Amino acid sequence: MAWSLQTAPELSDLQFEQWNKLLEARTGVQVSAHQRGFLQIQLSRRMRELGIKHYTQYYGQVSAGMQGMVEWSILVDRLVVKETSFFRHRESIEFVRRFLQNRINNQSLDDSFEVWSLGCATGEEPYSLSMVINDCFELAGLEPYHGITATDISQPALQHAREGVYVKRKLEPVAPDERARYFKIVDEERETYRVIDKLRDRVCFSHGNVMKVSEMPLVKMDIIFCQNVLIYFRRWRRREILNELAARLKPGGILMIGLGEVVDWTHPKLQRVADERVQAYVHI
Incomplete structure (x- = not known):
C-alpha cells in the first residue's frame, strides 16, 4: 500500500512529549493531552x-540546521492556532x-496613535481596530x-493579512455600514x-514570536492588544510576557487581554480598568 494511503502511525508517549517540548520551546504553545x-x-x-514514515526521522529533520528551520516554518503554520474573526470580542x-x-x-493625543496587535493571524483583528480608530478621527x-503594528509567527497567515481579501462569510460580524x-x-x-487601501496602509504586518517580545524594538504604544494568545502558554510564561x-506602554496607555486569560497577574505601573466587560490595564 502506498504511504500516502496508510493510516497515520500513533504517537508514542515519548514522541508526544518530545514534539510537545519542541513546540513549547520555540513558540510557547503547550499541547494538552486532549489535543x-x-x-x-x-x-x-x-x-x-x-514521504517520511517515522516521527523520529521527521523530528530530526526539523531540529537540525537551516534546512530544518525552513521546514519548521512550514510545520508551525499548521500547528499554531489561527482562529480569528472581525470584531471577535466587540466589547x-x-x-x-x-x-x-x-x-x-x-x-490629549501625542503625535500619532500607536497600536500593537499580537497574534494577528490573518489580519481580522488589526483591521477591526483600524476601522474604529479611523471612525474616531x-x-x-x-x-x-x-x-x-500587527505581528504573528505564521508567515502564510501574514501574507493573507497583507492582501486583505476575505470571503463574504468572514464579514458577517462587520456591520453593514x-x-x-x-x-x-x-x-x-x-x-x-478587500479591505480598502486607506486602512491597509495604516497596518504594518510583521513576523514576530510572542515568546521573544524582549527582542523586539522597544517602541512605546498607546494600545497593546493581546487577546486569545496567552491561553496557550503556561501561567509563569504569561506573566513574563505581560x-x-x-x-512598551506609553503613560496612560492601555494593555488589553482576553477576559479570564490571566487572573493572578499584577504590575506596579498598571491598574486594571473598572469595566467588567473587558480585561484592560492602564499605565499609571
Whole structure:
C-alpha cells in the first residue's frame, strides 16, 4: 500500500512529549493531552507530503540546521492556532473606540496613535481596530494619524493579512455600514472583498514570536492588544510576557487581554480598568 494511503502511525508517549517540548520551546504553545490527536494528524499529513514514515526521522529533520528551520516554518503554520474573526470580542474593540474618543475630546493625543496587535493571524483583528480608530478621527474631522503594528509567527497567515481579501462569510460580524465604507468587492462570483487601501496602509504586518517580545524594538504604544494568545502558554510564561508588554506602554496607555486569560497577574505601573466587560490595564 502506498504511504500516502496508510493510516497515520500513533504517537508514542515519548514522541508526544518530545514534539510537545519542541513546540513549547520555540513558540510557547503547550499541547494538552486532549489535543494529542490534532498534533498527530498535522505531523502525519506533513510527513506524507515529504514521504517520511517515522516521527523520529521527521523530528530530526526539523531540529537540525537551516534546512530544518525552513521546514519548521512550514510545520508551525499548521500547528499554531489561527482562529480569528472581525470584531471577535466587540466589547474590547469598542473600548478602544471610547478610549481614543476621550483622548480626542480632551485634546490629549501625542503625535500619532500607536497600536500593537499580537497574534494577528490573518489580519481580522488589526483591521477591526483600524476601522474604529479611523471612525474616531473622521468623526472629529481630523486627518487620521494612527499606525498599527500587527505581528504573528505564521508567515502564510501574514501574507493573507497583507492582501486583505476575505470571503463574504468572514464579514458577517462587520456591520453593514462598516462593510460599505471599509471594503470593496473584488470578485462578485466568489463573493470576496478587500479591505480598502486607506486602512491597509495604516497596518504594518510583521513576523514576530510572542515568546521573544524582549527582542523586539522597544517602541512605546498607546494600545497593546493581546487577546486569545496567552491561553496557550503556561501561567509563569504569561506573566513574563505581560511584564514585557507593560514596558512598551506609553503613560496612560492601555494593555488589553482576553477576559479570564490571566487572573493572578499584577504590575506596579498598571491598574486594571473598572469595566467588567473587558480585561484592560492602564499605565499609571
